[in-house]
Amino acid sequence: MSAALDPATVSPPKSDIILSARGLTKRFSGFVAVHEVDIDVERGTIHALIGPNGAGKTTFFNLLTKFLLPSAGTITLNDRDITRLSAADIARRGLVRSFQISAVFPQLSVLENVRIALQRRRGDSFDFWRPQHVLAAFDEEATARIDEVGLSVYLHEPAGELSYGRKRALEIATTLALEPEMLLLDEPMAGMAQEDVTRISALIRKISANRTILMVEHNLSVVADLSDRITVLARGQVLAEGSYADVSQNERVIEAYIGAGNE
Amino acid sequence: MTTPSETEIIAPVAARHVGTPRHHIAIFAGLLVLLLIAPFVLYPVFVMKVLCFALFASALNLLLGFGGLLSFGHAAFFGSASYVAAHAAKVWGLNPEIAILLGVFTAALLGLAIGALAIKRQGIYFAMVTLAFAQMVYFLAVQAPFTGGEDGIQAVPRGRLFGLIDLSSDFTLYFVVLAIVFGGILGIYRIIHSPFGQVLKAIRDNEPRSISLGYKVERYKLAVFVMSASLAGLAGATKAIVFQLSSLTDVYWSMSGEVVLMTLLGGMGTVFGPLVGAAVIVTMESYLAGFGAWVTVIQGVIFVASVMLFREGIVGVIAKWLKKPL
Numbered sequence A: 001m002s003a004a005l006d007p008a009t010v011s012p013p014k015s016d017i018i019l020s021a022r023g024l025t026k027r028f029s030g031f032v033a034v035h036e037v038d039i040d041v042e043r044g045t046i047h048a049l050i051g052p053n054g055a056g057k058t059t060f061f062n063l064l065t066k067f068l069l070p071s072a073g074t075i076t077l078n079d080r081d082i083t084r085l086s087a088a089d090i091a092r093r094g095l096v097r098s099f100q101i102s103a104v105f106p107q108l109s110v111l112e113n114v115r116i117a118l119q120r121r122r123g124d125s126f127d128f129w130r131p132q133h134v135l136a137a138f139d140e141e142a143t144a145r146i147d148e149v150g151l152s153v154y155l156h157e158p159a160g161e162l163s164y165g166r167k168r169a170l171e172i173a174t175t176l177a178l179e180p181e182m183l184l185l186d187e188p189m190a191g192m193a194q195e196d197v198t199r200i201s202a203l204i205r206k207i208s209a210n211r212t213i214l215m216v217e218h219n220l221s222v223v224a225d226l227s228d229r230i231t232v233l234a235r236g237q238v239l240a241e242g243s244y245a246d247v248s249q250n251e252r253v254i255e256a257y258i259g260a261g262n263e
Numbered sequence B: 001m002t003t004p005s006e007t008e009i010i011a012p013v014a015a016r017h018v019g020t021p022r023h024h025i026a027i028f029a030g031l032l033v034l035l036l037i038a039p040f041v042l043y044p045v046f047v048m049k050v051l052c053f054a055l056f057a058s059a060l061n062l063l064l065g066f067g068g069l070l071s072f073g074h075a076a077f078f079g080s081a082s083y084v085a086a087h088a089a090k091v092w093g094l095n096p097e098i099a100i101l102l103g104v105f106t107a108a109l110l111g112l113a114i115g116a117l118a119i120k121r122q123g124i125y126f127a128m129v130t131l132a133f134a135q136m137v138y139f140l141a142v143q144a145p146f147t148g149g150e151d152g153i154q155a156v157p158r159g160r161l162f163g164l165i166d167l168s169s170d171f172t173l174y175f176v177v178l179a180i181v182f183g184g185i186l187g188i189y190r191i192i193h194s195p196f197g198q199v200l201k202a203i204r205d206n207e208p209r210s211i212s213l214g215y216k217v218e219r220y221k222l223a224v225f226v227m228s229a230s231l232a233g234l235a236g237a238t239k240a241i242v243f244q245l246s247s248l249t250d251v252y253w254s255m256s257g258e259v260v261l262m263t264l265l266g267g268m269g270t271v272f273g274p275l276v277g278a279a280v281i282v283t284m285e286s287y288l289a290g291f292g293a294w295v296t297v298i299q300g301v302i303f304v305a306s307v308m309l310f311r312e313g314i315v316g317v318i319a320k321w322l323k324k325p326l
């Protein structure tokens, strides 16, 4: 690239790679959970991260979002090095994650859960002197988000009393309310009934229209159906990468899955 | 969980979440009427003591029940504010309102220092850090000359409010204390029902999730810690003026424990629980005073029994019955 000669570099167009990691490594007292992983996630795609239990997928997510400090390696988001940013700052840059175990605010109502995400648009909420009904401005949008995941009947129920599958749906609605540029979903369908899986799959496809998704998922039919590209992780290392057809034919992948006693 | 019928859920949507719940306004109004009558029926100094502890427990509850942070060192804020207010009124001869404000300011600064270090720790470690710092404050109070050591600061003049209103009569003082405490508790009510309070509850419920939504949780935790310390200071400083005394009891660890007990007994995370908890414990202490050291034992038994029988506390249980937040 002849950057100096190209007039377009005055305001460079965003590259096709939204998120990339180089040599990302995490050691836990001698044990290497993630070992020199390189990944490039293309903008606007659904990229799946699969692998047997204990492969290091969640740890990898934790590194990307700084819930864990990497032992080595770099992370870039939109061509900016974000390796040193705090977890909250990474979320503010538009890279928002969900959690493998359901993460809702149990004592808040379903409406309040989603509103907490929308409230971020006000910036910081240190205004302890204002009545909370200033937040009612977000109710309409929150209700629409909740409707999208089929939870409108539970609007005023405490989130802690929802069934597991519904908590996951609420979590997705909350994440989407932030309108993140990129989402990291850690097993969004785990523990869901088939009918919910279908609904959430459709939702993920819908929202992927103008954003990028990196998703860990064990349900391979969902992965095959949704993803543009797949990275297979085993024992902390990248085993294969490519389309579903490529990856599912790969002998090392088949071996790793059988070796781990998983399918 | 029972699936609620559609009509049941959809009907109240519009009415909910707008403004202060009516039953809260009714309770506050009823409480105010009772407290205005109280000094004509009960011994004013006793009711003032209940009021000071009600504010102290509400301050702790702001941190514990809404911020999810258990401080075992709140006596540091209560006690240091009490010492500073007593010193300012007695030695510097300042008006009571200025003395109290200086006490609050001291508690706020101390809260900022202790809070900044404590919020880096989670759960029980947080409680231990606050306890450790409170013990340091206690040690300083024992050593520092201005606190009067074992004697404390005695015969603190109540002075004149704004230099005008003589507070030496218990009756006059009562209404000033009522205004301070009621104002403080309404302030706490506003904090927990503000946009800030909403984020606070989210952090209490699920800290990692709050971070993943982009909230800088340490700042919210520090902010609520300083608010709670300041309000605990307001309670301590007011108590020093009421009893005209500031002593080591106010900074001792058992004071920290007692306010936790009041909060849990009344119902942490409820608005009115700490008031009920404070009233019960203070009443018990004064009626059981004849039992001497046994008071502590009786308190302990009641505490264990209440924790085992109803974990939500008195008001928490009532709220569950009524299916309304109290």
Ligand SMILES: Nc1ncnc2c1ncn2[C@@H]1O[C@H](COP(=O)(O)OP(=O)(O)OP(=O)(O)O)[C@@H](O)[C@H]1O
Residues within 6 Å of the ligand: A028, A033, A051, A052, A053, A054, A055, A056, A057, A058, A059, A060, A100
């Ligand atoms: N904090 C930690 N300390 C020590 N070891 C850890 C820690 N977190 C994860 N590990 C280990 O790292 C490995 C990878 O775990 P990780 O949770 O990332 O796997 P995963 O691919 O998400 O698995 P699953 O499909 O079961 O969710 C596991 O062997 C796990 O025991």
Ligand SMILES: [Mg+2]
Residues within 6 Å of the ligand: A057, A058, A059, A100
């Ligand atoms: Mg995992």
